[in-house]
Amino acid sequence: xxxxxxxxxxxxAKAGDxxxxxxxxxxxxxxxxxxxFEPETRLKFADLTERYDVGIxxxxxxxxxxxxxxxxxxxxxxxxxxAPVSAEELIEITEHFISLEKRxxxxxxxxxxxxxxxxIVAVHHRLSLIESLPWEERMTRHSEWVQRHRDFHEALVAxxxxxxxxxxxxxxxxxxxxxxxxxxxxxxGLGGRKFEEHSEIMAATLARDADLASELIEKHISxxxxxxxxxx
Amino acid sequence: xxxxxxxxxxxxAKAGDxxxxxxxxxxxxxxxxxxxFEPETRLKFADLTERYDVGIxxxxxxxxxxxxxxxxxxxxxxxxxxAPVSAEELIEITEHFISLEKRxxxxxxxxxxxxxxxxIVAVHHRLSLIESLPWEERMTRHSEWVQRHRDFHEALVAxxxxxxxxxxxxxxxxxxxxxxxxxxxxxxGLGGRKFEEHSEIMAATLARDADLASELIEKHISxxxxxxxxxx
DNA sequence: GATATACATATTTTCGAAAATAGAAAGAGT
DNA sequence: ACTCTTTCTATTTTCGAAAATATGTATATC
Numbered sequence: 001x002x003x004x005x006x007x008x009x010x011x012x013a014k015a016g017d018x019x020x021x022x023x024x025x026x027x028x029x030x031x032x033x034x035x036x037f038e039p040e041t042r043l044k045f046a047d048l049t050e051r052y053d054v055g056i057x058x059x060x061x062x063x064x065x066x067x068x069x070x071x072x073x074x075x076x077x078x079x080x081x082x083a084p085v086s087a088e089e090l091i092e093i094t095e096h097f098i099s100l101e102k103r104x105x106x107x108x109x110x111x112x113x114x115x116x117x118x119x120i121v122a123v124h125h126r127l128s129l130i131e132s133l134p135w136e137e138r139m140t141r142h143s144e145w146v147q148r149h150r151d152f153h154e155a156l157v158a159x160x161x162x163x164x165x166x167x168x169x170x171x172x173x174x175x176x177x178x179x180x181x182x183x184x185x186x187x188x189g190l191g192g193r194k195f196e197e198h199s200e201i202m203a204a205t206l207a208r209d210a211d212l213a214s215e216l217i218e219k220h221i222s223x224x225x226x227x228x229x230x231x232x
Numbered sequence: 233x234x235x236x237x238x239x240x241x242x243x244x245a246k247a248g249d250x251x252x253x254x255x256x257x258x259x260x261x262x263x264x265x266x267x268x269f270e271p272e273t274r275l276k277f278a279d280l281t282e283r284y285d286v287g288i289x290x291x292x293x294x295x296x297x298x299x300x301x302x303x304x305x306x307x308x309x310x311x312x313x314x315a316p317v318s319a320e321e322l323i324e325i326t327e328h329f330i331s332l333e334k335r336x337x338x339x340x341x342x343x344x345x346x347x348x349x350x351x352i353v354a355v356h357h358r359l360s361l362i363e364s365l366p367w368e369e370r371m372t373r374h375s376e377w378v379q380r381h382r383d384f385h386e387a388l389v390a391x392x393x394x395x396x397x398x399x400x401x402x403x404x405x406x407x408x409x410x411x412x413x414x415x416x417x418x419x420x421g422l423g424g425r426k427f428e429e430h431s432e433i434m435a436a437t438l439a440r441d442a443d444l445a446s447e448l449i450e451k452h453i454s455x456x457x458x459x460x461x462x463x464x
Numbered sequence: 465g466a467t468a469t470a471c472a473t474a475t476t477t478t479c480g481a482a483a484a485t486a487g488a489a490a491g492a493g494t
Numbered sequence: 495a496c497t498c499t500t501t502c503t504a505t506t507t508t509c510g511a512a513a514a515t516a517t518g519t520a521t522a523t524c
Contacts (some may be wrong), residue, residue, distance in 0.1 A: 056506090070399070077485060079506055164321070288477090288509075289509065
């Protein structure tokens with residue numbers, strides 16, 4: 001799906017740059033999702049070439065892909081800007097994602113094989129490792145949590161037979177990720193609860209209980225989003 | 233004149249070269265939708281630069297956008313290919329599109345204002361002009377029909393308040409367009425019926441009868457798709 | 465003949481210079 | 495002081511050359 005990382009030339013990787021080593025598209029998306037570039041910010045090539053150490057053409061390619069993904073807007077002649085955020089959009093995205101994720105999960109539960117199950121257990125374990133960490137450390141490794149959380153949810157629906165269902169779901173998930181970031185500094189109260197929720201969802205899924213899994217995941221998502229809406 | 237990226241240019245091509253005067257992205261998508269480049273075809277830059285008379289960088293930008301839209305695939309190091317087609321995919325796309333279009337239509341019917349109504353009438357008229365043409369001429373102007381048909385359906389849901397609902401619907405519509413093309417040479421029997429269907433859908437929509445409009449549009453889409461599936 | 469290795473060709477991918485464009489600043493006329 | 499040019503600067507957009515990569519062909523070796 002994503003572009004395979006090219007062989008990085010032996011140029012000295014700038015130490016301290018946390019996102020070096022990945023391709024430009026991912027690094028760019030990451031920086032937008034994690035609000036390194038805030039909404040509405042103009043993305044000038046002069047800045048970006050320096051930050052990512054790639055040519056203008058390569059950047060333009062990545063940027064225009066992010067336009068179709070909805071993270072960036074392009075006004076002809078005026079360049080690229082980070083897409084705006086709003087509570088209304090979050091509400092709408094949440095709605096669509098719940099609808100798609102539930103269908104994808106049912107689909108996956110019907111079609112999943114042993115490898116699918118094994119992978120879910122594996123990524124859930126990786127996620128739980130970071131979620132059971134003390135609050136302080138969890139915060140410093142937040143981008144890692146985002147990645148593992150994404151992996152967990154993707155693993156759940158990976159066996160879904162509908163390619164477009166999977167695809168549309170993923171578009172919405174990526175958008176949600178962006179909003180999810182605002183809850184980074186939320187009180188830790190619900191952190192532990194979330195850990196339980198993930199386990200329950202996994203259990204229902206592996207038990208092939210589509211109704212229960214569906215119900216749990218809907219609650220999981222809407223709870224998380226509601227929290228984000230309040231913080232927006 | 234300022235052109236917003238992402239909005240499809242509705243300008244007609246200048247005389248002579250049928251696809252000159254539009255941006256590369258549209259021309260490329262058009263050529264894929266109309267099977268100028270058949271599925272699985274490798275898209276070599278050498279050919280494309282000559283055909284469209286633009287540089288490699290510009291092409292790459294357009295191509296990578298088409299990747300996110302699902303019309304093109306990219307294998308790192310092996311270049312771009314036209315995305316494959318299959319009956320299964322058509323079935324799935326149809327399902328999603330029906331679901332989204334119905335929701336979008338209800339939304340639009342609730343929120344549409346006078347301008348929305350007026351535009352629907354106008355675009356429907358443009359469509360009917362070309363649909364009431366004798367079969368021979370309709371075939372020669374098929375790409376024009378495709379455009380006007382797209383405009384009609386877009387006008388119906390233009391007032392839809394959910395931006396993402398509109399967006400997801402449009403992604404699916406574009407995909408359907410590609411499959412719709414295989415029915416170009418279908419027997420004319422249903423051509424006239426389709427004309428009626430469009431009128432009925434418009435009437436129900438302007439009468440703000442969401443249930444009826446919903447029902448009609450579902451039938452309209454599934455009939456069209458079933459016909460395409462048989463021809464695939 | 466089959467397999468491996470080296471070489472040659474074709475194609476993609478990257479990059480930065482040059483052209484095109486928008487936006488700001490300066491100047492002229494009323 | 496105001497508006498309309500003009501000029502200059504900043505930024506985007508385009509392009510094709512050069513580097514990196516994959517593919518195809520010939521030659522050698524077993």
